[in-house]
Amino acid sequence: MSIEIGSVVEGKVTGIKSFGAFVELEEGKTGLVHISQVSHTFINDINDVLKVGDVVTVKVLNVEESGKISLSIKETQPKPEGSDRPRRGGGRNNAKGGNKGGGRKGGAATTTVHSDASSEPFNTMADQLKEWAKKAGMA
Structure with missing residues (x-):
């Protein structure tokens, strides 16, 4: 049986x-569960959650032609209650609507952020910078 994207299988942490x-999955193939895919909650040290020899249920996220297999334990578990709430503090967007730099590498994202002083959304970083300069009396 080949390993297919979306399938849920058991494996042993090696x-x-x-x-x-x-x-390690069936047929001796090995995949990687990135630390961000271990749990729905933040994990500081993966050794607190997993040990070599543990048998885990994983979902296959991606299989590259090179043979690299990306796995997730988190995707096999139900989301905890309240996990759809926006984060505060160190999350992607803080309580005041500013971006804390949680974007992905390799591409620009369009983010709509609302200012406290205006109900108009910012569509670009240039718009946001203009608004900040205006608030600071620089524009």
Whole structure:
């Protein structure tokens, strides 16, 4: 049986690094569960959650032609209650609507952020900078 994207299978943790866990699947293939895909909650040290030899249920997220297999334990578990609420503080957007830099590498994202002084959304970083300069008396 080949490993297909979206399938849920069992595997055995064969190695742990600070960035994730290596899981041996059927046919001797090994995939990686990135630390962000271990749990719905923040994990500071993966060793607190997983140990070599643990049998885990994983969902196959991606299989590259090179053979690299991306896995998720988190996707096999129900989301905890209240996990759809916006984050405060160190999350992607703080309580005042400013971006804390949670974007992805490799591409620009369009983010709509509302200012406290205006009900108009910012559509670009240039718009946001103009608004901040205006508030600071620089424009």
